[in-house]
Amino acid sequence: MIADMNPAWITGEASEHVLTYADGSTRRVYVTGIETPYPQGKLIVSRTNTQGIITHCNQSFVDMAGYEEAELIGQPHCLLRHPDMPHGAFKDLWETVHAGKQWHGYVKNLRKDGGHYWVYATVVPNVRNGEIVGYTSVRREPSREKVAAAEALYKTMS
């Protein structure tokens, strides 16, 4: 269960949405449409446990998400879920990594201030002694052409 976004966090005009996650829980979010450019030359890195709870994130992750590190650690990764992202993309992600394989794709993430940022994300299972003990996600800067194609595709998906 993730707490609703606080309207006081939002910068600029925002629309309100209610997200429904795979476990049936919901979250009220506010979206401004303001894009934060990807930080050139950097990787955004985070790790989760097998339940998708954030256990580690680097400074670029903190900077782009807009939360304090202490607000991120211990939270489900879907804290960054943007309402424009189709459920199907994340279903595919989890099915792929649970099967022990890498997943990659273009993701629009929601910031604490209601803005967003696009990434090319790769998620890899952390296999230790033959067992999956968590997941590492590494994001890098996508081209605008690839973002435009993903944006068009996601509008056709549920």
Added chain:
Amino acid sequence: MTINFTVSPSFPNERISDWYIFNTWMQRSLEVSIHLELHDSFKSQRDAIAAGQVDMIYANPFDASLLVREKGFKAIAKPADHADEMVVFTAAGNAINQIRDLQPGTRLAYVDDPAINTIGHILLEPANLDASNIQDNVRDTYIQVAKEVLRGNVDVGFMPVEAFNSLSSLVQRDLKVLVTSEMQSIQHVFLVGPAALEKADAISQLLASMHETDKGQAMLTSLGLSRWQILQQEDVEFMIDIISTLGH
């Protein structure tokens, strides 16, 4: 017993003698025979690894996966405050001012270094460039890469930050950096293989305290390092997980 030691070929040639001095110091400190074999290419080093001729290595991060996960090497240390960062640069007079200005057909030059090359290609992705629409040119030395860019034979060069900063000011003046990586989490690691594992704790303790003596500090400075930071196995496993995402 003799420990066979090698160093990733990504260091500048002028440091060859410094690695031999480091090797002699390790032998005397550990009271064990250590044979240093320096390879002039990543291929010949990988052939030596495959042939079981390496027991201890200061490894390129992109070789760590093979060594740790397939060859049973143990992580000992990494250089503190010393990530493997790189620059993508063009000629100062070139109309290209940022990565997104690069067009399909862009010509690249770089040396054979898996870390620099993989990260460099990733830094071109925002321009929608990939293996299908670039021209790669591998050169033997960093100065040759710089010359190819200066002469206009290629549009862009890749180089470690350290190598770029060691170019003469005259050469640097005629070059323009388009982006500098800030990967932070990817760097060389000191690994010990199965045949030398009984010495792992002694090696770890020796490296951890190396900066505490004047002689040790002087050797570190000569190698371009400040001190060694002891690694837990999970630290290098995490780095390998990150690196494994970069090839896709």
